Amino acid sequence: THMEQQELVAALRRVVADGGWQRVGRTADFQSTCTKLFSEDGQHLVLIRTGEDSFRAMDSSCPHEGGPLELGDIEDLGDGRLVLLCPWHHFDFCVQTGSSSTGLQNQVYEVRVVQGDVYVNTPNQLSLSPDAEPDTAGPGESSPDVAEICPSEDTLSFWATKILRTPDPTEKVRLTLEVQDKWRSGQIKEVGRAAPPAQPSRRDDLTVLQPGRIKRGKGGTQASRVALLHSLANIEQWAIDLSWDVIARFSGFSLSSGEPLPRQFFSDFVKVAGDEAKHYDLLERRITELGSFFGALPVHNGLWQSATDTSHDLLARLAIVHMVHEARGLDVHPQTLSRFAAQGDRDSVEVLEIIYRDEITHVAAGLRWFTHICSQEGRDCLSTFHELVKQHFKGYLKPPFNTEGRRTAGMTEEWYVPLVKPSS
Numbered sequence: 001t002h003m004e005q006q007e008l009v010a011a012l013r014r015v016v017a018d019g020g021w022q023r024v025g026r027t028a029d030f031q032s033t034c035t036k037l038f039s040e041d042g043q044h045l046v047l048i049r050t051g052e053d054s055f056r057a058m059d060s061s062c063p064h065e066g067g068p069l070e071l072g073d074i075e076d077l078g079d080g081r082l083v084l085l086c087p088w089h090h091f092d093f094c095v096q097t098g099s100s101s102t103g104l105q106n107q108v109y110e111v112r113v114v115q116g117d118v119y120v121n122t123p124n125q126l127s128l129s130p131d132a133e134p135d136t137a138g139p140g141e142s143s144p145d146v147a148e149i150c151p152s153e154d155t156l157s158f159w160a161t162k163i164l165r166t167p168d169p170t171e172k173v174r175l176t177l178e179v180q181d182k183w184r185s186g187q188i189k190e191v192g193r194a195a196p197p198a199q200p201s202r203r204d205d206l207t208v209l210q211p212g213r214i215k216r217g218k219g220g221t222q223a224s225r226v227a228l229l230h231s232l233a234n235i236e237q238w239a240i241d242l243s244w245d246v247i248a249r250f251s252g253f254s255l256s257s258g259e260p261l262p263r264q265f266f267s268d269f270v271k272v273a274g275d276e277a278k279h280y281d282l283l284e285r286r287i288t289e290l291g292s293f294f295g296a297l298p299v300h301n302g303l304w305q306s307a308t309d310t311s312h313d314l315l316a317r318l319a320i321v322h323m324v325h326e327a328r329g330l331d332v333h334p335q336t337l338s339r340f341a342a343q344g345d346r347d348s349v350e351v352l353e354i355i356y357r358d359e360i361t362h363v364a365a366g367l368r369w370f371t372h373i374c375s376q377e378g379r380d381c382l383s384t385f386h387e388l389v390k391q392h393f394k395g396y397l398k399p400p401f402n403t404e405g406r407r408t409a410g411m412t413e414e415w416y417v418p419l420v421k422p423s424s
């Protein structure tokens with residue numbers, strides 16, 4: 001048609017003008033709702049099919065904690081607006097503007113369809129296959145020295161491993177609180193050594209998300225609050241395991257001086273584990289009060305990736321899990337809170353406030369031990385942190401930051417501002 005011709009001309013003009021438009025394929029290549037487009041600069045995109053011939057595009061890495069948006073669901077809000085829901089914590093991103101009701105903003109890109117060809121406006125080379133990506137998922141180095149150790153029952157590492165292998169979250173919580181007690185009272189004295197499992201155990205009746213569905217929106221109803229609390233409970237379940245994993249996995253860690261980690265390190269992470277257990281419990285109770293139960297909704301299973309990626313390197317573990325992910329939790333707290341407050345859900349607000357206060361101390365613990373180890377090893381804290389994040393965390397850190405919450409945790413701006421994408 002005439003319109004299409006004009007569009008083609010316009011698109012071609014722009015290609016010439018700024019070199020930004022590029023053809024990524026034919027419309028027929030993009031049958032699924034979401035397709036990941038791999039970018040040469042590592043900031044991959046997700047192409048979202050919103051109709052026969054209409055597409056949208058945004059960064060595929062969720063601005064919250066880097067969740068895979070290409071595995072998300074599309075929700076139709078009913079007023080013609082479509083949002084992409086992140087599979088990790090259900091944050092919504094308007095496919096048109098990239099804005100989220102949580103206050104976060106995702107980068108969107110213009111998309112044009114001209115005579116069956118799909119064009120995206122970005123200066124970075126895009127492709128449908130990840131061949132440019134380094135293969136990080138290779139077999140990890142095994143540590144035979146640890147695997148052969150048979151842990152004795154009265155050590156912290158034995159219990160850490162046992163809890164990691166406990167699939168039922170309620171039992172996981174119970175054991176965590178019991179071990180925290182025994183460690184504090186001195187009934188468990190030794191850290192010991194143990195080989196944690198590669199992945200913690202999970203109840204096998206939990207349904208895992210089937211990505212790419214388009215469903216009806218439920219707006220600000222109770223159901224959507226339950227969905228958010230449910231995904232937060234799921235995160236807390238993983239957080240319990242992350243705490244026990246750092247204890248068991250690095251139980252035999254020694255500094256370059258040959259010295260082991262101080263006992264306080266283990267006490268701090270036992271405290272973190274206990275907090276996470278309490279958080280799971282609070283959220284699970286709240287979900288039940290709201291007429292649902294944990295396991296009623298599908299959950300995402302990709303939350304162990306950062307643990308696997310950093311299983312060989314304690315500094316990287318502290319940096320990614322506690323100083324990137326947990327700090328991100330502080331950033332989104334105000335918006336999450338106001339969502340519940342706006343609907344008059346005071347009981348949930350109270351739970352979220354308790355969790356928030358504890359999470360500040362978790363970021364602080366990560367930062368304290370990161371700094372301690374760096375200074376023991378004569379490394380510069382800031383540049384080491386920046387290097388590790390670039391290496392292990394895909395993509396830049398994105399504002400908004402909860403400057404005050406981060407500062408309370410000891411994390412001043414020089415830690416994270418240099419990791420924000422330079423504005424172009």
Ligand code: FES
Pocket residue numbers: 062063064065066067086087088089090091
């Ligand atoms: S990572 Fe996307 S909502 Fe948390």
Ligand SMILES: [Fe+2]
Pocket residue numbers: 236239275276279355359
């Ligand atoms: Fe927590």
Ligand SMILES: [Fe+2]
Pocket residue numbers: 239276326358359362
């Ligand atoms: Fe935490």
